[in-house]
Amino acid sequence: MQKTLHINVxxxxxxxxxxxxxxxxxxxxxxPMKSRIQVFKFEDEGRFVPYTCTQCDEAWCQKACPxxxxxxxxxxxxxxxxxxxxxxKVCTIACxxxxxxxxxSSGKVIxxxxxxxxxxxxKACPxxxxTFVNADTAQFDKMxxxxxxxxxxxxxxx
Amino acid sequence: xxxxxxxxxxxxxxxTCVSEPLNMEWAAEYLGQRGLATRYLMNEIDPKVDPLxxxxxxxxxxxxxxxxxxxxxxxxxVITKGELTGAIACSNSGGFFGNEMKNAGWDxxxxxxxxxxxxxxxxxxxxxxxxxxxxxxxxxxxxTEEGIKAKHGDQFIRVASIGATGEKxxxxxxxxxxxxxxxxxxxxxTVMGSKNLKAVAIRGTLGVxxxxxxxFTQAVIDGKKVLADNxxxxxxxxxxxxQVLMNVINEVGALPTNNHQxxxxxxxxxxxxxxMHEPRKSDGKPNLVSSAACFACTIxxxxxxxxxxxxxTVKERPEYHKASGGLEYEAAWxxxxxxxxxxxxxxxxxxxxxxxxxxxxITFGATLAAAMELYxxxxxxxxxxxxxxxxxGSAEALTTMLEQTCKSEGFGVELGLGSxxxxxxxxxxxxxxxVKGQEFPAYDGRGIQGxxxxxxxxxxxxxxxxxxxxxxxxxxxxxxxxxxxxxGKAGLVKAFQDATAAFDSAGICIFSSFAWTLDDVAPxxxxxxxxEWSTEKLLExxxxxxxxxxxxNLAAGFTGADDTLPARLLKDAAKTGPATGxxxxxxxxxxxxxxxxxxxxxxxxxxETLTKFNLS
Numbered sequence: 042m043q044k045t046l047h048i049n050v051x052x053x054x055x056x057x058x059x060x061x062x063x064x065x066x067x068x069x070x071x072x073p074m075k076s077r078i079q080v081f082k083f084e085d086e087g088r089f090v091p092y093t094c095t096q097c098d099e100a101w102c103q104k105a106c107p108x109x110x111x112x113x114x115x116x117x118x119x120x121x122x123x124x125x126x127x128x129x130k131v132c133t134i135a136c137x138x139x140x141x142x143x144x145x146s147s148g149k150v151i152x153x154x155x156x157x158x159x160x161x162x163x164k165a166c167p168x169x170x171x172t173f174v175n176a177d178t179a180q181f182d183k184m185x186x187x188x189x190x191x192x193x194x195x196x197x198x199x
Numbered sequence: 200x201x202x203x204x205x206x207x208x209x210x211x212x213x214x215t216c217v218s219e220p221l222n223m224e225w226a227a228e229y230l231g232q233r234g235l236a237t238r239y240l241m242n243e244i245d246p247k248v249d250p251l252x253x254x255x256x257x258x259x260x261x262x263x264x265x266x267x268x269x270x271x272x273x274x275x276x277v278i279t280k281g282e283l284t285g286a287i288a289c290s291n292s293g294g295f296f297g298n299e300m301k302n303a304g305w306d307x308x309x310x311x312x313x314x315x316x317x318x319x320x321x322x323x324x325x326x327x328x329x330x331x332x333x334x335x336x337x338x339x340x341x342x343t344e345e346g347i348k349a350k351h352g353d354q355f356i357r358v359a360s361i362g363a364t365g366e367k368x369x370x371x372x373x374x375x376x377x378x379x380x381x382x383x384x385x386x387x388x389t390v391m392g393s394k395n396l397k398a399v400a401i402r403g404t405l406g407v408x409x410x411x412x413x414x415f416t417q418a419v420i421d422g423k424k425v426l427a428d429n430x431x432x433x434x435x436x437x438x439x440x441x442q443v444l445m446n447v448i449n450e451v452g453a454l455p456t457n458n459h460q461x462x463x464x465x466x467x468x469x470x471x472x473x474x475m476h477e478p479r480k481s482d483g484k485p486n487l488v489s490s491a492a493c494f495a496c497t498i499x500x501x502x503x504x505x506x507x508x509x510x511x512t513v514k515e516r517p518e519y520h521k522a523s524g525g526l527e528y529e530a531a532w533x534x535x536x537x538x539x540x541x542x543x544x545x546x547x548x549x550x551x552x553x554x555x556x557x558x559x560x561i562t563f564g565a566t567l568a569a570a571m572e573l574y575x576x577x578x579x580x581x582x583x584x585x586x587x588x589x590x591x592g593s594a595e596a597l598t599t600m601l602e603q604t605c606k607s608e609g610f611g612v613e614l615g616l617g618s619x620x621x622x623x624x625x626x627x628x629x630x631x632x633x634v635k636g637q638e639f640p641a642y643d644g645r646g647i648q649g650x651x652x653x654x655x656x657x658x659x660x661x662x663x664x665x666x667x668x669x670x671x672x673x674x675x676x677x678x679x680x681x682x683x684x685x686x687g688k689a690g691l692v693k694a695f696q697d698a699t700a701a702f703d704s705a706g707i708c709i710f711s712s713f714a715w716t717l718d719d720v721a722p723x724x725x726x727x728x729x730x731e732w733s734t735e736k737l738l739e740x741x742x743x744x745x746x747x748x749x750x751x752n753l754a755a756g757f758t759g760a761d762d763t764l765p766a767r768l769l770k771d772a773a774k775t776g777p778a779t780g781x782x783x784x785x786x787x788x789x790x791x792x793x794x795x796x797x798x799x800x801x802x803x804x805x806x807e808t809l810t811k812f813n814l815s
Contacts, residue, residue, distance in 0.1 A: 054437075054499035056492035057295075061268035064406070065416075071267050072302060072406030074355075084378060085521035087488035087503030165268070167427065167497035 043117045045176035046153075046160060048091050052170035055082055055089030062165035066156055075144065077153040078162050078171075091171055093162070094119070094140040094153035102152070105135035117176075118155040126150055200410045201263035201727040202226055203304045207327055209320060211394050212253060212312030216320070216327035221306050227730055228813065230737075232262035233289045234704035234744040236278035236307060240287075241747060243309070246755035250282040250386070251368070251393035253313035259300065259359070259399065260308075262706020263728045266301030266407035266494075267415070270423050271708035273298040273494025280755070281385030282393075283370045283562065283617050284636040284660040287751040290373075290387045291664070291703060292359075293493030293501075294380030299357040301706075302403030314395035317366070319347065323402045332397040337363045340375035340557045347400045358400045362557035365392035367607045369615035371562035379501075379524025379554045380493065385637060385659050386617075388557050415726035422711075422719050423497050429714035431674065436500040436710065437490055441528035442472030444641075444669075451673055451682060452776020453646030454532065455639065457539045457591045458568035459632045459765075462643045462773045466541025470531050474543055475502065481509045486543055488522045498710060502526060504547050512548040512598055519551060526550050529663070532641030533564025538571060539591035549601050556605035562617055565638035567600055569618040569630050570610075578625050585609045635660035635752075635761050644768045644785075646778035647672050649680070649688035652788045655762045656692065658748035664709055666695035676713055683777070685784045689791035697741035704744060743812040746796075746804050750814060759802025762789060 063076040073079075078093035100119045103111040110125035111132065126149040133141045133150060141152040153160075155173075163173040206219045222239075229235040236258040248254045257279040264272040275297030281288030300308070303324050310320075317332040334350075335343045343360040358376060365372035365388035372388030373381040382388075409415040426432040435443045448454045449467035456464040468474060475487040484505070492499035504525025506513050513519040526534075526546055534549045535541065553560040567589075573579045574589035581588070585603075587610065589596050603611025613621055618631040618638055632639050637660025644651025649668035657665040668691055672682040680691060698717055702709050705724055717734040724732040752761075763769075768783045793800060797808030809815040 054490055054492035054496075056496050056499060057494055058268060058270075058497060061495060065268060065412075068406065069412060070406030070408045072404065074302075074404045075406065084523070087491065087505075087522035089489075089491065167270075167423065168499075 043176040044158075044173050045096065045179050046093065046155070046163060047172045047174045047179045049170050049172075050088065050090050052168040053080065053089040053091055054168060055080055056167065058165040058167060059091055059162035059171055062161035066161040067151070075151070077151055091162075092140070095138070096153070096155070101135040101137060102132035102141050105131045107131060114154070114157070116155050116158040119152065120154045121150055121152060123147070123149050200408060200729055201267070202231065203301060203306045203407075205305055206307045206309065207305050207322070209308060209310045209327070209329070210312050211310060211314040211318070211329070211396060214314070214329055216329065218325070228740065229744060230262065230701065230704035230740050231306060232260045232265070232274070232276050232704045232706055233278065233291070234700060234740060234747070236260035236276065237287060237289065237744065237747055237751065239307065239309060240278055240280075241751055244280065246280065246751050248280060250280045250285060250390055253394070255280050255390060255393075257310045257387070257390050257394060257396070258307060261297045261301045261306055262704055264723065265706030266298040267409060267419075267727060268495050269419050269707060269723050269727070270426055270495060270497040271493065271711045272706050273496065274706050274708055275300060276703065277374055277382040277387040279387055279390045281387065281659065282389040283384075283386035285755060286385070286635050286660055286757060287658055287748045288385035288387050289659060289703070290382035290384050291709070292374070292376055292380050292382040293496070293708060294377030295494045296357045296359050296376035296380070296401065297706070298494045299401045299403045301407050302405055303401050304403065304405045308399070310394055310396060313393065317395050317397050319360070319396070319398035319400060321351070321400050324405055335397050337366065339363070339555045341378060341555045343398050344378060347398060351400070353402060356400050356402045358398055360398035360557070361388040361391050362555070362605070363607070364556050364558045364605060364615070365389055366397070368392065369558055369604065369607065370617045370620065371559040373557045373559050375554055375557045381554065381557070381559075383559045384561065384662065409727040410729060411726045415723065418722040418726045422715065422723055425719055426497055426711060426714050431676070431713040432498045432711065433714075436498050436713070439472030439475075440490070440500045440502045440525075442475060442502065442526060442531055444528045445471035445531060446473065447673065448642060451646055452773060452778040453643040453682070454536050455632070455641065455643045456536045458537065458572045458630065459639070459643065459767050460572070461775065462646050462778060463776045464536040464539070466539070467536065469541040470526070470535040470543050470546055475504065475525065479507050481507050486547060487525060493708070496708065500710060506547050506551070507544045510544040510548070512545060519548065523551050524554050529641050530560040530564070533561045534597060535564075536641070537564045537568040538597055540594050540597050541592070542594040545594035545598055549597055552601050552605055558605065561640055562638045563601060563604060563614070565632055566614050566616075566618040566621060567597065569622055569632065570600075570614060571596070572630050573622070573625055573627060578627055583610060629766050632765055632767065633661045634764065635757065637661045642669055643773070643778075644764060644783040645773040645781045646776065647682040648685050648783060648788070649682070649691050651764055651768060651783035651785055652688055652692045652792060653695065655764050655785055655789065656696075656792060658745070658752055664699070666692050666699055667709065667712070668692055668695055670695070670713060674713070677716065683781060685787040689788050689795055692788075692792060693795050696745055697738055699741070700744040701737040701741035704740065743814065746808060746812050746814055749804060753803060759793075762802055
């Protein structure tokens with residue numbers, strides 16, 4: 042079974058626990074600037090949106106990499122090999138979502154690697170706004186929600 | 200390791216920024232933030248100094264946990280001699296400013312002297328620079344924050360700034376960060392303004408590390424679980440914010456109303472946390488948009504709200520149609536119950552203005568309440584107020600007077616003095632509801648006896664955040680005590696005060712203490728910081744800090760006679776509710792409190808006490 046990070050934006054409070062867990066996992070320090078997941082605040086609307094790599098099946102970053110530094114691991118994560126990465130940043134341009142970024146202190150790019158199959162961000166989220174779930178059924182809860190609403194509407198009109 | 204180990208000294212007179220190593224011997228005795236910065240202030244200024252003179256210093260300080268992923272660990276405090284009170288001031292703020300300061304590699308910033316023109320500090324990791332702030336003269340906190348971010352082309356910069364209120368000397372100006380978080384009380388923003396310092400802008404990229412990463416990870420997970428499993432921090436605060444208290448405190452008969460003339464407010468429900476969830480008539484949407492968290496906080500008590508677009512305050516002002524920081528309990532009380540106003544949208548608008556222009560809503564609301572009593576008793580009149588009818592319950596009076604105060608116009612100039620100076624000016628000092636020049640927050644000392652003692656003895660003037668006995672007396676945390684009883688309250692107040700000083704010095708939020716005791720904090724500190732940090736040591740640190748602050752105030756000229764309450768609380772009995780017939784019986788609690796503290800009957804720490812805490 043392939044698993045995916047599922048983000049339920051409505052439940053995010055903007056607390057940065059995911060961001061801190063990510064930088065701690067990868068860099069052994071609490072540093073939002075080194076996190077592979079970021080939380081964007083839309084202050085005027087009171088919304089907080091966590092955002093990270095969705096692990097495309099046909100990944101632009103992987104295709105663009107001239108040194109084949111990006112490979113797919115057992116969990117389907119696109120993983121950067123520091124040994125092969127030359128810091129050319131072409132993958133950061135290729136990614137349509139901006140989730141691959143250059144890290145000046147290491148001279149390599151960084152992106153979400155699903156922490157080897159047990160993502161630290163999902164474990165740290167206090168509201169379950171980020172969960173790690175079966176990719177095939179990730180949206181079923183959303184379907185269920187709309188199924189209920191649609192059915193209620195039908196019953197009212199009948 | 201947890202502490203960055205560095206202090207930035209900014210001499211505003213000379214225009215220099217110099218790095219110094221942090222005094223780690225003091226860190227071992229005072230932990231950080233509130234305690235450590237007070238130690239620096241005590242050593243570097245004469246407590247008798249005029250708060251607005253260049254000789255006063257203003258310190259921004261983080262704690263050792265600030266910037267880590269310990270829940271609520273994004274806090275910083277501003278420590279100075281307060282302009283509102285003339286006492287030690289320590290105002291704590293959340294948001295994302297404290298962690299940014301730590302992430303830039305600094306524990307503490309000390310501002311001294313006075314700049315000859317308005318400037319802001321731009322701090323990017325170890326690069327510190329004072330920048331001309333001519334573009335922001337008279338600007339609001341909101342415009343200053345947005346302006347600095349845009350000027351440097353970096354939305355990740357964190358800014359703490361003062362509004363025009365701080366520049367013009369409103370006595371209770373705040374320092375606002377992240378648009379709606381504030382170091383709010385005692386006039387710390389006024390001191391900042393007196394130094395011609397408009398803002399501090401920080402961008403940090405260095406990272407924060409801890410002593411024992413593995414142990415720390417487990418301690419943090421354990422701590423987060425305690426918060427999640429607790430009904431207050433796991434459910435009440437996330438759902439209603441601190442506004443969960445409005446109806447509760449009204450029921451207890453301790454909701455000060457109409458300048459403390461009453462202890463229950465008919466309109467309490469209209470301005471409560473529950474009301475913020477109710478759909479309004481105009482658009483069917485509730486006042487509350489979402490709950491938000493400060494850095495690393497797994498409670499998320501912050502409210503994000505909107506104002507009804509058809510409301511008189513914003514009908515013609517679309518700039519206030521966006522969502523922003525909503526009402527917390529203290530602001531809802533001071534702007535609402537204290538003034539008798541039950542209009543939720545007017546209160547939300549007033550709260551926005553306080554954030555935008557950087558003034559403390561508690562002191563503003565309480566000062567307006569005092570002015571309303573002066574007006575209703577004929578001491579001041581329409582001529583004094585410029586024709587505005589200052590009647591209890593008038594939303595128009597609230598919003599008009601607040602706008603005048605933010606702009607330092609009309610009668611707003613006098614409201615900007617705070618209630619003590621205002622009431623003294625009109626010969627009615629007894630109508631100022633506060634202690635040591637600072638107004639009470641949202642709990643009446645007649646209906647809740649222990650909080651009266653906590654107010655009377657608070658080192659920064661009347662304050663709920665120096666010893667929140669409400670937790671025990673009303674909510675039953677950690678054990679329920681009878682709010683109408685005085686017995687045992689001296690010990691309760693001391694225990695809360697000492698523990699709170701330790702929480703405040705660690706870099707975490709005091710709201711965590713609804714669920715955490717020092718037993719939950721100690722393992723996190725012990726794993727993060729050099730040295731050994733046990734509950735016993737933290738209690739010792741807390742008590743040492745309390746005595747140090749007391750020493751500052753005594754040296755500043757305060758005496759035991761200042762540890763008192765207004766006559767209204769000591770002589771005029773509550774008229775309704777469970778506390779009917781009760782006054783605050785301070786005289787039954789204060790002598791025991793002094794004794795438990797190891798202070799003389801006059802409230803002065805004995806030589807033995809000072810020696811015990813290495814304060815002689």
